[in-house]
Amino acid sequence: MAITISSGLFCFFILSILVRHDNGISRRLSFQDLKSASRRERLQKIQCNPLISRPIPLPPPTAQDKDGRILSNGTHGFDPTVIVISFDGMRPDYLTRGITPNIVSVGASGIAAEYMQPSFPTLTFPNHYSLVTGLYPSSHGIVGNMFFDPSLNEDFNYRFPDKSWDPKWWGGEPIWETAVLQNKRSGVIMWPGGESLRSVRPTYHIRYRSDVTVFEKMNTILEWLDKPQEERPALMAVYVSEVDSAGHDFGPDSRRVQKALVQVDSALGELLDGIRSRNLTNIVNLVLVSDHGMSYVTNDKSIYYDDYIDTSDLLFEESLQPHLAIWTKDPKRTDEIYHTLKRVQKRDQLPFQVYRREEIPARFNYANNDRIPPVVALADPGYVMTRRDMGLAVAGAHGWDNEAKDMRAIFLASGPSFPRIEGISKSATEAIDKTAAAQVTLPPFENVELYEIIARTVGLQVKDGATDGVLSGYISRPC
Numbered sequence: 186m187a188i189t190i191s192s193g194l195f196c197f198f199i200l201s202i203l204v205r206h207d208n209g210i211s212r213r214l215s216f217q218d219l220k221s222a223s224r225r226e227r228l229q230k231i232q233c234n235p236l237i238s239r240p241i242p243l244p245p246p247t248a249q250d251k252d253g254r255i256l257s258n259g260t261h262g263f264d265p266t267v268i269v270i271s272f273d274g275m276r277p278d279y280l281t282r283g284i285t286p287n288i289v290s291v292g293a294s295g296i297a298a299e300y301m302q303p304s305f306p307t308l309t310f311p312n313h314y315s316l317v318t319g320l321y322p323s324s325h326g327i328v329g330n331m332f333f334d335p336s337l338n339e340d341f342n343y344r345f346p347d348k349s350w351d352p353k354w355w356g357g358e359p360i361w362e363t364a365v366l367q368n369k370r371s372g373v374i375m376w377p378g379g380e381s382l383r384s385v386r387p388t389y390h391i392r393y394r395s396d397v398t399v400f401e402k403m404n405t406i407l408e409w410l411d412k413p414q415e416e417r418p419a420l421m422a423v424y425v426s427e428v429d430s431a432g433h434d435f436g437p438d439s440r441r442v443q444k445a446l447v448q449v450d451s452a453l454g455e456l457l458d459g460i461r462s463r464n465l466t467n468i469v470n471l472v473l474v475s476d477h478g479m480s481y482v483t484n485d486k487s488i489y490y491d492d493y494i495d496t497s498d499l500l501f502e503e504s505l506q507p508h509l510a511i512w513t514k515d516p517k518r519t520d521e522i523y524h525t526l527k528r529v530q531k532r533d534q535l536p537f538q539v540y541r542r543e544e545i546p547a548r549f550n551y552a553n554n555d556r557i558p559p560v561v562a563l564a565d566p567g568y569v570m571t572r573r574d575m576g577l578a579v580a581g582a583h584g585w586d587n588e589a590k591d592m593r594a595i596f597l598a599s600g601p602s603f604p605r606i607e608g609i610s611k612s613a614t615e616a617i618d619k620t621a622a623a624q625v626t627l628p629p630f631e632n633v634e635l636y637e638i639i640a641r642t643v644g645l646q647v648k649d650g651a652t653d654g655v656l657s658g659y660i661s662r663p664c
Contacts, residue, residue, distance in 0.1 A: 233664035234606075234627075240659040241296065242470075242602035245644045258464040262414045264369070267470040267600070267642045268406060268421045268456075269635075271316065271376065272449055273309060274429025274583065276437065276478035277595050284447050287454040288597065291473055295599030296606060296660070302631045303477045303594050305549040305587040306508050309429070310343055312476035312594075312632060313377040317422060318357035319636030319652025321550040325357040327378070328556045333512050335555055343377075352383045360636055361387040363645050364420045372409050372418035374402050379422070388418055399425050399452040407459040410469070419643050425449055432479035436580035437591070470600030470642045474635065479581045480591040482569050488537055490562070491572045493529045494522050507584040509537075509570045510558035523560045536565035549587070550653070566591065594632060602642040606661075627661055634660070 245265030246255055256263040272288075277300045280289055291297075304315045304322055310330045311322035322328045333340045334354075343349050359378055361371035362385045372389035373379035375397070379390055391397075391405065402423055409418050431445040453473075460469055490496075490509060513519040526539040539562045545552050551561075564570050566589040569582060585592055606627075637658030640647050647658065 234661040235664045236606055237661060237663045239663065241604070241606070241661045242598070242638060242642050242659070243604065244641060245602065247644075256468045258468060260464075263465070263468050264414065264417070264419045265470075265601075265643045266410075266417075266419050266421075266465075266468065267472060267602075267639055268423070269316075269472045269474065269639060270423045270425060270453070271313060272428055272473065272475045272595070273424065273426045274432045274477065274479045275446075275475035275595050276591060277593050279428070279437075279442075279446055280595065282443070282446065284443060285450040287450045287457055288473060290457070291453075291471055291599045292597035294605060295471075295597070295603040296627055297598075298596040298627045298629055298660070300593040300629045301474060301596040301635075302629055303587045303592055304632055305551050307477040307583050307585060307587050307589075307592040308508075309476055310377045313424070314355070314357070314359070316474060316476065316632050316635045317359045317361070317376065317378065317639075319633050319647075319654050320357045321633060321653050323551050323554040323557060324653055326354060326554065326556060327356075328551070328554055329508075329510070332510070332556050333558070335512075346380065350380045350382050352381050355381040355383065358651075360639050360645075361420060361422060363640065363647075364418075364643070367645055369420065369643065369645070370416070370418040372406075372421045374405060374422070375424040375426075376422045377424065393424075395426075399427055399449050400455065403452045403456040403459075406456060407463075410459070410463060410465065420639070425452075429479070432581040433579045434581075436481050437479040438481075439580070467601055470602045471598065472635075472639065472642075473595060473597045474632070475594040476632075477583045477587075477594055478590075478592045479583055480567055480585065480589070482567070482577060482579060482582045484577055486536075486568045487577065488535060488564055488568055488570045489573050490526075490570050491574075493525055496572065506571075507564040507566075507569055507582065509562035509564075511560040511562070512558050516559075519559050526560075526562055536568045537570065538563050538565075593629075596630075596635075600642075630656065630660065634658075 255265065279285065303312050306322070306329060308330050311327050314325050314327045315321060318325045327341075329341075331340065331342050337353070339348075341349055341354050355378060361373050361379070362383065364371040365385050365388060370388040373387040374391045375393040379387060380392055389409065402425065406421055406423065409421060427445040427449050428442065431439065431441040435441040460466055460471070511519065511522055513522065523539060523541060529535060530537060530539060539560065540546075542552055542557050542559055542561070545557075545561060551557060562570065563586065566585045569577075571577070583592060631654065633652060634654040634656045636652055637647050637654055637656070638660060641658035
């Protein structure tokens, strides 16, 4: 008997089946080449930026005054501090609509990347955990919003917190744990993974509740900033869901998404006002990111997989997704489904690709984990895989190829570690923001780099090779 779970809370998308059982660069390497290259090749061909004299981000100050304070806003001592805010489902092009002046101002006063490359699959739980561990999903183990672990003979499902927050699911070391282990305080507001019951917990943690508004979250950050120095978190990670929820329900170009963008931008404006009124602009680093983008889905771009495979033995499904993961009890059945899907795809030129785990393209970094299914079918951008007896419950979705334009994420940062870079001419770089006095927009980078970038802003030590990133915490280096 099949158990069907429809799309719902947040933006957590995967389809699983269990069948019983630097700009202006010398020696430039394109970002596409970097993503496809091996780690060794990526290390050998790191890009450089001729417009800067020091690597970015800058390290935090280390000198202390007689009272042991590193920084002061005139009335209180502060340790180096960073606030990381993730706007779930926010595409870079959303920031060109003229309705997010506060978000854009962060990049204008500091730095912004053309985009940040999400990890595959472009889903909420895998990418949020990649952002804070520096690991691909295949390395940290959260390979989907829902998945099966054959060694545990159990499935992970974000909808069931009592099960999903068990630490056995969560590998790696999240940045808030790194902070606590190095005698710094951390605060987490609803970030996926923050509720995992690991042995080391963030100093402050607020569990997910759908009724908590983005304004309340920004107010909590300001309350944490107002704590005494010996209680104040040096690292804060905040999850914001409004834009993603609107994108799923109404589509990325809908009025509801526009309204959500205005809402979260207004809330950020209150946070920025609070930072300015506390004289913390040159003390607190602010990093704005997202986990993935969003794309429309329509009935005429639905691929009905039950036209090709027998679903009567299916034990678990989540439909309306780009990513179809196939588990079977009998390996022969796995091969049958694989060959059937390969055959009909080729015969009818259907808009999806089918891979055995070992055939998944290397650029996805999605093979070296037993939680990744033996067979994966991935729909082309804009298409979803569903059943005939299910209608489209959403207008927008994500989960496609992480190189798809609509799946791109944002990165903007300001504060003492992220000084504004100004260009000389377009001949020096191809990524110039003409609206910001020739400010340089940095090249795209993978989201597994963020962990070390955050660590560098507050002086956390990261062991060599501890992440899947290759930039060692530097977004840009001088040539």
